[in-house]
Amino acid sequence: MQITFIGLLIPFLGTALGSATVFLMKREMNDSLSRALLGFAAGVMVAASVWSLLIPAMEMSETLGRLAFLPALSGFVLGVAFLFLLDKITPHLHAMAQNPEGPKFSSGKISRTMMLVFAVTLHNIPEGMAVGVVFASFLSGGTAISSAGALALSIGIAIQNFPEGAIISMPLRSEGNRRAKAFFYGTLTGAVEPLAAVITILLTSFVLPFLPYLLAFAAGAMIYVVIEELIPEATREEKTDVCTIGFALGFALMMVLDVALG
Secondary structure, three states, X not given: OHHHHHHHHHHHHHHHHHHHHHHOOOOOOOHHHHHHHHHHXXXXXXXXXXXXXXXXXXXXXXXXXXXXXXXXXHHHHXXXXXXXXHHXXXXXXXXXXXXXXXXXXXXXXXXXXXXXXXXXXXXXXHHHHHHHHHXXXXXXXXXXXXXXXXXXXXXXXXXXXXXXHHHHHHHHHHOOOOHHHHHHHXXXXXXXXXXXXXXXXXXXXXXXXXXXHHHHHHHHHHHHHHHHHHHHHHOHHHOOHHHHHHHHHHHHHHHHHHHHHO
16 A cells, blocks of 8 residues: 555656756756657657557456457557547647647636646546546456556656656746746646555546556557657657657667566
């Protein structure tokens, strides 16, 4: 139980530490650093989706024989579709960055800060679900995921949450917000992850039969965020070198963590 408690908190701490960089850095984040962090986060998320989510999902369905891929495929497609629909009702991160005034509605104007925090918070829900599903599988006594493997996913998500927290808090600071306020909003976006994980674990008895689908669902959601948000922002204006290096380092680190700890 102690391992589970620590595992649920690790991703949130990653966001909090990333947001805390606002106290150390200048008002503006260096563009190359921002691109490198985005690429790094993307690499971590892709590797975590494969080794910590999709492969265990197929291993759990091995009784289906050659059709063991079906639950993983179904969950993955649903995860992508969920984030696709979510993006239709919430603003894109890169679109908001290009529109500091924020979108206008008939009832007035919603501040860019609130829209940014809201969008990132919603995107963090599937990550919290992923951690909850993995630890639910571990607590159920299944052999597909060990405690070390579950912790590897938590650490991987925390690693990608670190640059995410910085990418949220630093732009808020550059808009003129106080450092404490920028830190608070950056940290707030990560608070939903342990909450979503706890809710998922509490519903373990209901969740267990659907674990392969839910693991793949979380993978699909994470891959969508990488393709739709992180990569386009990191490679805008065709400046791809730093992003590519960051992606490779993030992917390699998460692969090593998952295989070594799993």
